[in-house]
Amino acid sequence: MGGRSSGSSLTPKPSKEERNIYKKIEKSEKSIRDNNFETLIIFNYDGEEKLRKGGAEHEVAVTRYDMDIMTDRICTHNHPLDGVFSWQDINMLVTTNMAELRAIGKTWLYSLQRIAGRPTQKATQGVEIDDGPETYYVSRFARDFEDAYRAAYTQAGRNWNRESVEFREKHGTFDDYLDYCYYHASRIASGWLKKNAHEYGYKFTTKRKRGVKGDVQWKS
Ligand SMILES: [Zn+2]
Secondary structure, eight states, X not given: OOOTTXXXXXXOOOOHHHHHHHHHHHXXXXXXXXXXXXXXXXXXXXXXXXXXXXXXXXXXXXXXXXXXXXXXXXXXXXXXXXOOOOHHHHHHHHHTTOSEEEEEXXXXXXXXXXXXXXXXXXXXXXXXXXXXXXXXXXXXXXXXXXXXXXXXXXXXXXXXXXXXXXHHHHTOSHHHHXXXXXXXXHHHHXXXXXXXXXXXXXXXXXXXXXXXXXXXXXXX
């Protein structure tokens, strides 16, 4: 439907207003990208910051109030280790019915954007997830993603074993191994999101910072 200008394109060109909003968001993201602790920012509809809160290396404590104001809004946070979303991120995205969740790292920007005003039924279905000794009740999108992520980690471990002997001798420590698995699992899980996010009502995109050298230790 729609007029001649929008045609049948699913991704119409962003308006000037939208571009301005994203300019402000990117400016905010630049200010948190290189921190070694996480910061969460919730934006107003005009792209101004509504709420900003800092946390620890891997998490920010989110209150009921924070979650209430996330509905229909764009939120961002930084990932100090540059990795893809967590199942907790995706669960928050679905359960609050956020418009878009972004994660900014030193090299990568990840985004999950709601396509049609709300997630699909498949995404919001409630299922159980095991997280160590705890079991949580979460949205199916979060659980399916976590299953894919765990499989990606196993695959990354196999990739490590297939690397050349020289490679493994050069990067021989256990920490190197964990970094390698983290990096590769993140790339594989990104591929899963790219392929599957639309089934849950989201569009997944990644952007790589231009001109970055040295941050990424491993070939992908
Ligand atoms: Zn996150």
